[in-house]
Amino acid sequence: MKKMWSIKQINLIPWIMFLLFQFETLNGFNIINRNEWRARDHLYSESITEDVRYVIIHHSYNPGFCQTTDACKASMRSIQDLHMDFNGWEDIGYTFAIGGDGNVYEGRGYGIVGAHAPNYNNRSIGLLFIGDYTHSLPTPYMLNVAKEFIAYSVSQKQLKSDYKLYGHRQVRETECPGQALYNEIKNWEHWTEN
Numbered sequence: 001m002k003k004m005w006s007i008k009q010i011n012l013i014p015w016i017m018f019l020l021f022q023f024e025t026l027n028g029f030n031i032i033n034r035n036e037w038r039a040r041d042h043l044y045s046e047s048i049t050e051d052v053r054y055v056i057i058h059h060s061y062n063p064g065f066c067q068t069t070d071a072c073k074a075s076m077r078s079i080q081d082l083h084m085d086f087n088g089w090e091d092i093g094y095t096f097a098i099g100g101d102g103n104v105y106e107g108r109g110y111g112i113v114g115a116h117a118p119n120y121n122n123r124s125i126g127l128l129f130i131g132d133y134t135h136s137l138p139t140p141y142m143l144n145v146a147k148e149f150i151a152y153s154v155s156q157k158q159l160k161s162d163y164k165l166y167g168h169r170q171v172r173e174t175e176c177p178g179q180a181l182y183n184e185i186k187n188w189e190h191w192t193e194n
């Protein structure tokens with residue numbers, strides 16, 4: 001007969017699970033903060049006051065895919081310039097972005113009202129995939145980082161655990177986040193038809 005585990009060992013299991021989870025979330029991706037990509041200061045920012053219950057997925061279309069961290073930082077700066085100088089917004093519109101280098105880039109950041117999806121800006125995370133995903137998908141690595149980042153956001157209480165995930169085109173007239181990426185996210189657990 002196999003030896004039963006002792007009570008002492010059983011008590012360790014939740015701790016081991018916890019440590020594995022922490023290891024995963026801490027090592028699954030890096031967040032490149034605004035200082036690191038040399039973001040301009042926002043003109044003003046407004047705090048989110050209600051529960052964040054949505055993730056809205058975008059693609060940048062242009063700029064296209066960025067391979068290196070330097071290139072992705074430059075993409076973030078060009079998107080911010082476009083949003084501030086051309087659109088006249090107070091900051092880059094998105095909450096966070098995923099680069100082709102596998103890093104997560106802080107846009108407006110957690111808890112700040114975005115400018116990426118009308119009617120949802122005050123209760124969503126706007127998550128951008130840098131690149132054009134009309135005909136091809138982000139790399140598997142990028143897709144995985146996005147999923148890990150969303151799970152991390154729930155673990156940090158920045159997103160409700162029963163959140164709904166939408167593609168941008170579901171909340172306004174746009175081709176964003178590209179047909180290929182839209183087909184992909186429709187398979188994700190929290191994607192919801194609207």
Ligand SMILES: [Zn+2]
Binds near residue numbers: 057058168174176177
């Ligand atoms: Zn979009």
